[in-house]
Amino acid sequence: MPLPKSAFSNSNLILLAITYLFYFGQFGVLMPYLGVFLDGRGFSSTEIGELFALITVARIAGPNLWAILADKSGRALRVLQLGALLTFATFSLVFYVDGFWALTFSLALMMMFWTAILPQIEGLTLNCVYGHASRYGRIRLWGSIGYILLTIFTGKMIDVFSSEAPIYVGALVLFSLFVTTLLLKAPKVEKNSSQASVSIWHKINTPVFYAFLLSVALLQLSFGAYYGFFALYLLDLDYSGQATGWLIAIGVLAEVIIFLQAGKLIKYFGVKWILVISILLTALRWYLLAVVANNPAILVFSQMLHAFSFGMTHAASMQFIHHYFGNRFQSQGQAIYLSVGFGIGGAVGGYGAGYFWQQGHGAEQTFTLAAITAVFSAISLLFVSSKRM
Template sequence: MPPPSVRLSCHYAALFGVVGTTLPYWSLWLHDRGLEPVAIGLITGATVWGKLLVNPLAGLAADALGRPRWVMAVLALGSLTLYAGISWVEGVVGLLLMSLGAAGLCAALMPLSETLTLAQARAGTLDYGRVRLWGSLAFIVVSFALGPVLDRVGSEPVPWIILGFLALVLVGLPSLPSGPRHPRPAPGVWRHHLLAPRFLLFLLASGLIQAGHATYYTFATLHWRAAGLDGAFIGFLWAEGVAAEVALFFLGRRMVARLGPLGLLGLGAGAGVLRWTLSAFSTEPMVLMGAQVLHAGTFACAHLGAMHFLSQTVPPALANRAQALYSTLCQGVLMGAAMSMAGPVYQAWGGRAFLLDAGWCALGGLCVAGVAWGQRRGR
């Protein structure tokens, strides 16, 4: 059997095939079903809110059972089933409920995957960044390839493409490393670690920086199309951003050693203020290409910083719950709220809605400074 790094790399590639389809093109599929921007923002935001219920339960089950792959299989099968039926659903309410379930179950796969990978990284069997980058590479290939394809055939195949990648995830789960087993922590220990003020402020900081992608994830494709950019170039822009992310992940171990987790988070916040301000005021191709390079900061730096902060501050026996809490609050509550706000703001302001994202990143940077201050004072 191939080493854990290869098996996990293939898993990330399949999982991010789903992400590379949904992030750039799910809003397009909804638009082609006749939905208005406010409804699109509501549905894409609500799919993130699905993490509120699924992620904590999945993390708790994985820690309690000690069998994260079993939990992941249930999640993948449930998501696959719902996506298989979504093309026959009509109306905003039906699409909202189906998207909520399908995307919520699928999204819960990510924190469990991260926990498995970080456990192997702690054991010294792999470099987290160099495994995780294969997910980003898959995102590049899928998002770039689908642009011209969907230009020709329309967005109707989008749910079926998602189904194909979910099937690959499901088939590959038995080959993943199971991860070490840890004794259950004493009652109340989780509160000491996961409800500490410094940890909660870290979650707020990470969530605000990630919420800075809300308008981008929801309306970038539609905004750029309205500006006259063709599907191939839009696919290139998405791919370029993730290529910058891949480069950062490749250098991840050095970046963590040099800047530390909080330094990476602060760099991500600063990059977000610049990136979203540029995106708000220009749709010129060269400006957008420059802004997309900053994805290395807004996502990759922030994500690496968050993952290593969790790895360094949370005991292994609480790792699944910590990842679930991180995903629920950062990519669920805050991202869901920001996406839901993005709809009416984009409808009213158009591209200026990206300024809201710059504001989220600025607030996130202030929270990072607060975590660093508390860390220096030993809080």
């Protein structure tokens, strides 16, 4: 593939797709299997939950610090490249350290730099496709493809080798991500001088944005059990590592399909109702995991709901943020979304899941509470006018 001569060229859009592939491919390595890795290192479910919570805290301050740097400097691509390099370097520490606090520190440090990446990728992509939802969806779906491929591959590597496999695969993926970012081109975004002295606070301090943040935080809180313990849950139910990888991949494959239709669905239903419907389907998904996860057919169906749990909620959220904040506050808007939703919500969800999990004995209770939390996430949006979203 020739190097891109323009940020809007097909080769640059392909590189953006590859960037998504490696970025979310790393999620396919770590999110399902970090618990398996830690379990192999002798961690209890409470310790795993605490570690997830502590490293997720890095997603609260991190995104905002990097976003301010990106917006003030106007060099979002350089921030993206620096974040990718430092993420790879700090993640590599896991090869040399052991024990709860040493691993927590290295992974939290990695997470701090990891938070620099996604807001810049999202903002860069939306600027390169002029905010067009359908074009964005076609590029973003490669993140889902990466998640599928790396999830299946890592599950197989765990079966063939050991629970240490995820860290070796993860290091390779992060290095590949860094190399890809070096090839990207960024469009020139003209600064609007009339907005130069305008604070982002007038965008944040509104009922509609508060409702959106509350919904995102509660939704990510509900994901705590899934991110921390889903793979362990399936292993406890006698599913193999490879079967676990395929089950996770089925969910993300459904996500890929829905991304292809995301633009049309958002245009037809609107951001608000896409979010409400998708979050309610997420609640159903968690309840099915709580009561009938030992039924393979129902388990496959619940995984297919990932199309809505993540695919549609993410696409709709990105559209809302892009249009709500505009170019002037794009990076900071993305950062607030990540730090509050994925940072605070994710940290509380990870800690709570570890507390209730009780080495697998509290699995049904944990997923039931997750379902209830998702219902409240949907309710928080019902009082927002559809025209405001």
